[in-house]
Amino acid sequence: MTRMLLSVERDAIATAARRVMARCDELARMSSSTEGIERVYLSPEHARVNRLAAEWMREAGMSTRQDAAGNQIGRLEGAFGPEAPALMMGSHLDTVPDAGRFDGIVGVLMALEVVRMLRVPTADGSFRSPFPFALEVIAFSDEEGTRFGKALLGSSAVAGTWDAEWWNLTDEEGNTLREAFREFGLDPGRVGEAARRPEELVGYLEAHIEQGPQLDERGESLAVVSSIASARRFQLIVEGEARHAGGTPYDRRRDALLGASEAALAVERICSAEHHMVGTVGQLEAYPGAVNIVPGEAHLSLDLRGEFDGTRDAVWQLLTTEIDAIMGRRGLRWKAREIHAAPAVFCAPLLQDVVRAGILSTLPEGVDDPATIFSRAGHDGMAIGAITDVGMLFLRNPDGISHHPDESVSSGDVARGIQALAEAVLQLNADR
Template sequence: MAALLRTDPGAVAAAARRVMDRCDELARVTATDDGIERVYLSEEHARVNRLAAQWMREVGMTTRQDAAGNQVGRLDRVTPSGTPDPDVPALMLGSHLDTVPDAGRYDGIVGVLMGLEVVRMLRAPCPDGTGWRSPLPFALEVVAFSDEEGTRFGKALLGSSAVAGTWDPDWWSLTDDDGVTLHEAFVGFGLDPARVGEAARRPEELAGYLEAHIEQGPELDERGESLAVVSSIASARRFQLVVEGEARHAGGTPYDRRRDALLGASEAALAVERICRAEHHMIGTVGQLETYPGAVNVVPGEAHLSLDLRGELDGDRDRVWGAIERELDTIMGRRGLRWRAREIHSAPAVFCAPLLQDVVREGIVSTLDRGVDGPATIFSRAGHDAMALGAVADVGMLFLRNPDGISHHPDEDVSAADVASGTRALAEAVLQLAAARG
C-alpha cells in the first residue's frame, strides 16, 4: 500500500527532538538523587501525570486522570457540522511513565511521547476554528499508564489492567516495603478505591491499541535495523521460592551435618539457567536472593529467591516450570532441605492482531529506502501494557532499536534518528489503519 503520510521531514526531526528533550525532563522527576525511580501512587507519579497532561493539552487533547491514576488525553472526531462525535471508538496509543529502581530514561516513556507527536502530525483544525480534531474514522487517545513495572507493590500492569477491566480485588491487600497497602496508597493519592472500575473500557469503545517501545534486547542492534514489528508478547510467570534448612554455627558444624539453605538456593538458580538455556524461546531469571539469619558466622537456615519465567507459548512455559519443580525436588532432597513456591504473577502470551501487525509493517516500510528488505518481525520477551490491553482490544506494537539491548539500567538508549523514523512509522500505521477501517 502506498504511503499516506505527507509531512515535512523537518517536522519529523523536530518531533524527535521534543521526544528526546522530554525524556530528559521526565528523568529529573525521581525519588532518588543518584538515579531515576518513579513508582505508582507517589509524588513523582503525580508530577509526571501533570507534565503529560500539559503536553496533551498542547496538541489539542482534552485530558483526565482516570480512576486508577492513568493520565489520558483524547482528540475527538468532529462531525462536519463541528460537533464532537463521542460515539465513535478511539484508537489508543501509549505506554507507561513509571520505572524500575535505577532506571533508564526511555523504557515506556518514549512510547507515550511518540504517541503525542503522532497526534500532532495527524490532527486537523475543527471546522469552526476553535481547536483540533481527529480527521480519522476514530478518535485518538494517548494514555500514560501508571504502573507497568510493578516496582512498588510487586504486581505489574496495575494501571493497564484497570483499563482492561481485569482489576482483582485481592490486590488491595498488596503492601509496599513500608507496609503501606495498595488500598491505603490509593486513598493517599486522592483516588477512591471503590471507583477503580470506572477506569475500565469496553471493547466497543476502542478501535485498537498501538504501543511503540524500545526493544529491551539486542536483536535489532545486531541486525543493524532501527524498527521492527512485534508479533507477540511473552507468556510470563513469577514465583517467590523459599528454601528451608537449618541455621547452625559456621565453625562448629562439619559439612556432612550441614543443611545449608543458601547452597540449595544457589544450586536451584543454576538449575533454572541450565533448564531454560536448553529450551527455545525460554528465559528464566533469579533476580533476588536473601538469606536468614544473614550472619557471617552462621550457616544459612533459610533462603528466599525469586523466579521470573518467560516463554513464547504458555504450554512451553508451564512445561519448563514443571521441569524446574522436579529438579528442585531432587536438589533439595539430596541436601536435606525443604522448598516451597508461591506464584505472584501469571500472564498468558498475547499475540498482536494480524491487521495491526500489517499496518505497523506498512508504517515501517514507508521509512525505508526503495529496495531495502522489509522490517524484522520480533517476539517480545519483555512484558508491556499491551499484554493487559489485549483483554479488551486488538493490540499492535512497534519496536525501536536499543543500542546493545540494555534496559532497566541507566545506560539504556535510543537515538533521535530512530525516534524520528519510529514516530513517522507510527503515524503512517495509524493512517493505514484508518484506510483499512474506511
C-alpha cells in the same frame, strides 16, 4: 499505502523527534531520588508527570482527563463525535529504581507527536482526528509494579480486570494501596470507572524501546512485535538446618543456601537449552544470615518467561523435577508459591500488518521485510489485550540495556519510529 508523511513531513518529523528527546530529559528530572530516576505509582512525582503530560496533550489539541486509577488520557475526537470508538496509543510514565529515561516514556511522547502529525484543523481553530475514530494517548500510571509489587495496575484498571485483593498490597513503608489511592486524591470505590468497554476502542498501538539487543545486532532501527511473553513468577523457600559453621562437618550439613544456589544454576542450564525461554533468579537470601552459621533457610525468586504458555509450563515441570533431585541429594526440603501468572499476548495480525507497513515506509523501496521480534519483557498491552486488539513497534536500544541509566535510543530512530507509527495509523484507517 500513502506516503504522505514520507514525502511531505520529513522536517516536521525530525523536529518532533528532537521534541521527544528533550521531553524525555525533562521528565527524567521528576524523580524521588537525587541519584537517579525513580517515579512510582501514586507518588508526588506521579502527580507532577501527569500534570505535565496533560499540558502537552492540550497543546496537541486534545481534551484531557485523569481516570479513576490515575492514568492520564488525552483524546482528539473524530469525525463522528464523542460516541465514536478510539484508537488508543501510548505507554507508561512510571519507572523502576535507578531507571533509564526512555522505557515507557518514549512511547507516550511518540504517540503525542503522531496525534500532532495527523490532526486536522476545524473552523473554530481547534483540531480533530481525520478518521472516523478518535485518537487517544494514554500515559499508564503503573506498569512496573515498583511500589506495591504488582505490575500493570494502571492498565489492569482500564481493562476492567482490577482485583479487590490488591487493595491490601503494601509498600515498603507499610502503606496500603487503598491508603495511597486516597492520599493521591482518588476514590478506591470508583476504580471501576477506569474500565473501558471493547466497543469503545478500535485497538491499541504502543511504541517501545526494545529491551534487548536484537535490533542493534541486526543493524536495524525498528521491528514489528509479534507477541508479548507469557510469564510466571515464584517465591521458593529451601529448608535445611542452621548449625555452627565451625563445628559441623560437611557430611552433617544441610546447607539451604547451597541447595538454593544449585537450583539457581539449574534454572540457567534448563532455560538456556529451551528455545525462547528465559529464567531468572533475581533474589537470593540466606537465614539466619550470620557469617558463622550454616544457613538453615534460603529464599529465592524465579521469573520464568516464554513465547508460548505450553512451553513455559513444561519448563516449570522440568525445573520442579530437577529441584526435587537437588534437594533430595542434599537432605533439604523446598516449596514454591506462585505470585504472578500472565498468558502470552499475541499482537493482532492486522495491527502487525499496519506496523510492518509503517516501518516499510521509512525504508528504501525494495528493502526486505523488517524484523519481527517477540517481546521477552512485559508491557501494558498484556492487560489491554483483554478488551481490544494490540499492536507494538520496537525501537533499537543500543546494546539492549534497559532498566538502567545507560538505556538509550537515538533521535534518528525516534524520528523513524514516529513516521512508522503515523503511517501505521493511516494504513489502519485504510484497511478497516
